Amino acid sequence: MAGAAFYDLEGTLVSTNLVHTLGFYARRQQGLLSSFSKSAATFISLPLFAVSDQYSRKVFNDLYFKRYKGQSEDRLRYFSQELFEDVIRPAVFPGTYELIEKSRSLGLRQVVITGALDLSVKPLMEHLNITDYVTNRLEFVNGMATGRLLPPIMAAATKASWIRTFSEREGISLSDSYAYTDSMSDLPMLSVVGHPAVVNPDMRLRQTALHHDWPILDLK
Amino acid sequence: MALQLRRKTHESVTYIDRDSAPRIIPSGEDFILEDLPIGTRVLYPNPPIKGLPNREAAIRYALNHPHGCDPLFAQLEPGMRVTVAVDDISLPLPPMATPDIRQTILEIVLDMLAGHGVDDVHIIIANSLHRKMTEWEMKRMVGSRIFDEYYPDRYYNHDAEWADGLIKIGETKHKEPLVLNRRAAESDLLIYVNINLVPMDGGHKSVAVGLCDYQSLRAHHDPQTIRDSDSYMDPARSELNRKCVRLGKIVDEHLNVFHIETAINNRMYKADMDFLTKNEDDFTAFDRMKFEAMRYTMSKLPRPARRKLLHSRPSQYELIACHAGKTEPVHEKIVAKGFEQYAIPVRGQCDILITGIPDISPYNVYSILNPLLVQVMALGYHFNFYRHKPLLKTGGVMIVHHPCYDDFDHQFHPSYIEFFNRLLPETRDAFVLREKYEQEFANNPSYVEMYRRGNAYHGAHPFFMWYWGENGRQHVGRVIAAGAENSHVPAMLGWERADNLTEAIAMARSYMGNSAEITMLHQPMIGIADME
Numbered sequence: 001m002a003g004a005a006f007y008d009l010e011g012t013l014v015s016t017n018l019v020h021t022l023g024f025y026a027r028r029q030q031g032l033l034s035s036f037s038k039s040a041a042t043f044i045s046l047p048l049f050a051v052s053d054q055y056s057r058k059v060f061n062d063l064y065f066k067r068y069k070g071q072s073e074d075r076l077r078y079f080s081q082e083l084f085e086d087v088i089r090p091a092v093f094p095g096t097y098e099l100i101e102k103s104r105s106l107g108l109r110q111v112v113i114t115g116a117l118d119l120s121v122k123p124l125m126e127h128l129n130i131t132d133y134v135t136n137r138l139e140f141v142n143g144m145a146t147g148r149l150l151p152p153i154m155a156a157a158t159k160a161s162w163i164r165t166f167s168e169r170e171g172i173s174l175s176d177s178y179a180y181t182d183s184m185s186d187l188p189m190l191s192v193v194g195h196p197a198v199v200n201p202d203m204r205l206r207q208t209a210l211h212h213d214w215p216i217l218d219l220k
Numbered sequence: 221m222a223l224q225l226r227r228k229t230h231e232s233v234t235y236i237d238r239d240s241a242p243r244i245i246p247s248g249e250d251f252i253l254e255d256l257p258i259g260t261r262v263l264y265p266n267p268p269i270k271g272l273p274n275r276e277a278a279i280r281y282a283l284n285h286p287h288g289c290d291p292l293f294a295q296l297e298p299g300m301r302v303t304v305a306v307d308d309i310s311l312p313l314p315p316m317a318t319p320d321i322r323q324t325i326l327e328i329v330l331d332m333l334a335g336h337g338v339d340d341v342h343i344i345i346a347n348s349l350h351r352k353m354t355e356w357e358m359k360r361m362v363g364s365r366i367f368d369e370y371y372p373d374r375y376y377n378h379d380a381e382w383a384d385g386l387i388k389i390g391e392t393k394h395k396e397p398l399v400l401n402r403r404a405a406e407s408d409l410l411i412y413v414n415i416n417l418v419p420m421d422g423g424h425k426s427v428a429v430g431l432c433d434y435q436s437l438r439a440h441h442d443p444q445t446i447r448d449s450d451s452y453m454d455p456a457r458s459e460l461n462r463k464c465v466r467l468g469k470i471v472d473e474h475l476n477v478f479h480i481e482t483a484i485n486n487r488m489y490k491a492d493m494d495f496l497t498k499n500e501d502d503f504t505a506f507d508r509m510k511f512e513a514m515r516y517t518m519s520k521l522p523r524p525a526r527r528k529l530l531h532s533r534p535s536q537y538e539l540i541a542c543h544a545g546k547t548e549p550v551h552e553k554i555v556a557k558g559f560e561q562y563a564i565p566v567r568g569q570c571d572i573l574i575t576g577i578p579d580i581s582p583y584n585v586y587s588i589l590n591p592l593l594v595q596v597m598a599l600g601y602h603f604n605f606y607r608h609k610p611l612l613k614t615g616g617v618m619i620v621h622h623p624c625y626d627d628f629d630h631q632f633h634p635s636y637i638e639f640f641n642r643l644l645p646e647t648r649d650a651f652v653l654r655e656k657y658e659q660e661f662a663n664n665p666s667y668v669e670m671y672r673r674g675n676a677y678h679g680a681h682p683f684f685m686w687y688w689g690e691n692g693r694q695h696v697g698r699v700i701a702a703g704a705e706n707s708h709v710p711a712m713l714g715w716e717r718a719d720n721l722t723e724a725i726a727m728a729r730s731y732m733g734n735s736a737e738i739t740m741l742h743q744p745m746i747g748i749a750d751m752e
Contacts, residue, residue: 005665094673095669095672095673098668098669098672098673099665099669102663102665102668102669103665105663106663106665108665178665178666180666195664195666197666209630210630213628213630213637213638213641215634215666215667215670216630216631216634216670217666217669217670217673217674218673218674219669219673220673
């Protein structure tokens with residue numbers, strides 16, 4: 001049975017995070033006033049996002065994705081390529097290409113599991129030549145975002161659960177698989193594979209990695 | 221036999237008598253004072269050969285009077301492409317006081333290159349699969365003038381995993397591939413700057429190992445090669461050396477290599493710590509005071525602080541010879557000079573060999589001597605410090621003194637941790653480990669990235685460390701870890717444990733008999749037991 005390499009995306013393979021995407025869309029609202037107010041609201045929310053992310057990824061997601069409420073699907077999709085070119089592509093860590101290339105050369109399936117939105121992730125996946133990826137998806141009603149996510153919501157234990165289901169379906173050996181993340185909330189994902197590794201970790205995850213003797217990578 | 225053994229044969233060989241002073245034994249970051257059994261033979265490092273009074277002049281003379289080729293200046297042409305490769309931080313040990321010999325050589329060589337219109341110059345650290353040196357270490361090694369001018373674009377570490385930066389040179393008739401650093405291989409002239417600390421260093425190993433990739437290295441860094449080396453510190457009887465020479469012939473066919481080799485004396489410490497290499501019977505009151513002061517200070521410090529303190533003491537090695545030119549004639553002269561410094565004539569093997577393991581190894585500079593490194597220092601380096609035949613009889617007992625703490629450096633030795641905790645409980649058979657797991661570790665993407673972008677040893681390196689102890693493992697009957705603070709580390713290494721040296725000697729005597737001949741290597745020492 002072959003293995004796979006499971007990657008978290010933001011903070012792991014690219015330096016951007018969810019807030020960069022929100023900020024990008026906030027700056028591209030219809031009308032100057034709307035852009036300004038959305039940008040200001042995003043900026044003011046930063047401490048709240050930071051605290052809620054430390055507390056619980058679920059609470060963070062609830063607060064964060066509400067900011068998309070009322071935005072049109074067309075608009076979000078229209079700017080996704082620009083988002084990739086201007087924000088995401090320059091933020092890809094230099095080591096990302098090497099890591100993926102090395103993993104691919106070993107015959108490992110390349111799989112990205114991210115809490116980011118599908119429309120912002122797709123161009124990057126094409127750029128990295130990764131076909132297996134799962135993202136969060138916004139709920140749209142009549143073409144407008146409701147500020148809620150469609151299940152399954154990719155965060156914390158859901159990622160691990162998805163990896164198990166995916167591996168069972170695709171005949172992937174988890175003990176021969178690798179997982180990479182920068183976030184403490186992805187601890188379950190690291191726990192289900194045979195070769196967990198942390199990338200550019202914060203203090204909490206670094207301590208956990210040291211405690212478990214996991215490799216600590218710096219792709220910058 | 222015993223009487224004959226106890227005849228004084230050399231100034232570096234002492235026998236313990238009724239009135240002998242207790243001996244200092246390094247044990248990790250500690251120094252233990254122990255009374256040894258009467259009749260124990262203690263080997264000390266030879267006194268340092270006097271350093272050359274003007275090392276710049278000696279280096280210039282070597283460059284202008286090379287062996288087997290034209291002088292360096294005569295080989296230079298404006299516009300040519302030159303690469304200068306230098307030994308990495310694993311040499312010498314501990315890192316030497318600044319200016320490092322490499323800095324002195326580089327300053328002379330680079331000035332000469334500039335004076336002949338050679339501008340396309342790169343300096344590459346020949347770290348092979350060792351960890352890459354940090355920016356601070358690189359600056360310390362070559363001095364700020366060279367560092368500021370060349371770093372990072374023209375002064376960098378070799379990367380054995382960068383496919384575009386490597387090129388296949390050829391293959392020996394024994395199917396050993398040779399893939400080398402592309403920049404070095406495609407240069408019009410490759411100048412190699414070496415420091416020779418032990419006879420295993422230098423020669424064809426410098427280029428063929430220092431600048432190669434993993435596949436090239438695994439052809440000779442394997443258990444069978446180490447088993448066939450008797451010892452690897454004796455080039456004439458080393459299979460490892462024979463394989464390096466085979467690869468070196470290919471290097472010489474394809475590359476123009478100008479080898480600069482240096483031999484250094486064994487003045488490891490400054491006056492404040494030089495008592496560590498002296499015979500305790502000859503201690504002055506001042507020596508005793510220095511030792512007690514050091515021991516008191518160390519006893520008040522936690523282990524990381526003791527380690528930091530020891531690592532902050534640079535060695536005081538002095539240049540005793542410098543030769544340049546073609547690799548083989550140069551290396552022959554340097555090895556001869558090295559043996560002049562290190563060889564200690566010894567008559568008769570022993571039944572029990574005692575060696576303290578100081579916090580010094582090529583692989584833990586500014587880092588932790590983890591259990592695998594304790595193993596390689598004991599069964600690898602210390603066991604192999606002989607010529608002609610081992611100091612210890614076949615099936616004898618080796619007593620190593622070290623706390624054997626279960627502590628690893630996550631930044632420098634990540635793959636060691638998995639090797640120790642996952643593989644050793646399954647098997648200690650070097651051949652099984654090589655066949656079953658070596659490639660998995662070597663290709664682990666996490667370890668590859670940590671080697672390439674961080675300062676980690678290559679994923680396959682812990683395997684080489686295990687193979688490095690292979691001839692020791694095959695030869696020694698038992699290993700007893702004296703002073704080990706836990707039982708699981710010695711057990712994982714296949715060793716027995718004793719609380720202290722007295723208990724370890726009693727255990728060893730129970731196996732070898734009460735009349736067993738005991739020899740102690742007085743560490744820290746670099747010395748080759750030249751067995752009659």
